[in-house]
Amino acid sequence: MAGFLIEFRMHGYAKEYAKDIVYSVAKKFRVRGVTRKKVVPHISLYGPGRADDIRKVISSVKKAGRKYSLVPFKVKGFGYFDKTPKVIYFEINPSQELEDLRWELSQELRKVSTGQSWDSRRNHSFHATIAFRDIDTKFNGIWSYLKSKEEPDINQYLLRITVIGARGRIVCEYDLILKRLLNRREALSKRLFQKTINRLRELQGLPPEKPTFLMDRLKRLFGGSS
Numbered sequence: 001m002a003g004f005l006i007e008f009r010m011h012g013y014a015k016e017y018a019k020d021i022v023y024s025v026a027k028k029f030r031v032r033g034v035t036r037k038k039v040v041p042h043i044s045l046y047g048p049g050r051a052d053d054i055r056k057v058i059s060s061v062k063k064a065g066r067k068y069s070l071v072p073f074k075v076k077g078f079g080y081f082d083k084t085p086k087v088i089y090f091e092i093n094p095s096q097e098l099e100d101l102r103w104e105l106s107q108e109l110r111k112v113s114t115g116q117s118w119d120s121r122r123n124h125s126f127h128a129t130i131a132f133r134d135i136d137t138k139f140n141g142i143w144s145y146l147k148s149k150e151e152p153d154i155n156q157y158l159l160r161i162t163v164i165g166a167r168g169r170i171v172c173e174y175d176l177i178l179k180r181l182l183n184r185r186e187a188l189s190k191r192l193f194q195k196t197i198n199r200l201r202e203l204q205g206l207p208p209e210k211p212t213f214l215m216d217r218l219k220r221l222f223g224g225s226s
Contacts, residue, residue: 002054004113004171005164006046006061006105010128011193014075014154015041018090018128021146025088025131029142033085033133037168043092043128045102045161051113054165058172060108061161062181064101065174070203071097071158075128077151078143085132086139090152092126098158099124105161159196162187177203 010018018041026035051057074093081087094102106119118124135142158176165171173187174180177199186192198208 001050001052003048003050003166004054004057005044005048006057006109007042007044007162007164008158008160009162010041010043010156011159012156014156017152017154018075018130021090021149022130025142025145028145029131029135029138031131031134031138031142033131033135034129041090041128042162043126043158046106046109046119047113047115049109049113049115049119053112054163054171056112057109058163058181060112061105061163061174064105064108065161065176066179067104068097068101068176069179070200071095071101071176073098073126073156073158075152075154075156077153078130078146079127080139080143081125084136085134086136087127087132088130088135088139088142088146089127090130092128094124094126098126101158102126157200159200160187 009015019039022034022039022041026032049057072095075090076093077091079089079091081089102124103122106115109115110119130146131142160173160175160177160182162173163171170184170187172184173182175182175192175196177196178192182189182192201207201209
């Protein structure tokens with residue numbers, strides 16, 4: 001049985017903003033739950049799960065994903081799970097499209113794999129983790145620190161569904177915008193990601209983007225506080 005996780009990896013301004021918050025919390029409060037490995041801001045969509053054939057997992061992701069193109073959502077404020085261990089996260093306000101996609105994905109994957117208890121529930125707590133594991137005794141300080149900041153209000157589109165395998169490595173991605181399955185090399189290609197962005201702009205009725213400074217481009221495309 002192979003272990004896997006299905007997630008959406010943030011891009012653009014939202015990714016840079018989230019990484020800045022994660023690292024600032026880790027440094028200020030000396031917590032390393034999220035920063036033990038490379039920080040990749042993401043939203044989990046299914047799992048962790050296990051399957052006897054990863055090809056069936058990939059086929060299920062493709063089957064669910066091909067029905068969707070523009071899947072908006074918003075990174076909106078901070079929240080936490082009051083459990084042991086505690087988890088502090090970015091709250092995600094999903095669109096109906098995101099809720100439907102996550103549910104269809106879960107139904108397909110549960111036919112070919114074992115997941116978690118929350119994967120079988122229609123209602124899902126969409127979130128992106130800021131800190132966890134070693135924060136229980138520092139929770140109040142971290143929470144006060146975050147609440148002193150301006151809350152995020154960032155518009156995003158879910159562009160790709162990422163299949164994560166052993167050692168946290170990308171196995172493949174299904175690109176909702178280009179309507180194609182990408183192998184690991186293609187998923188990491190900046191050239192192909194630019195094609196995804198250009199096609200997204202076309203679907204939004206926007207002209208092709210012009211070359212400009214990176215952060216200005218990211219802010220215009222993915223949105224800042226609104």
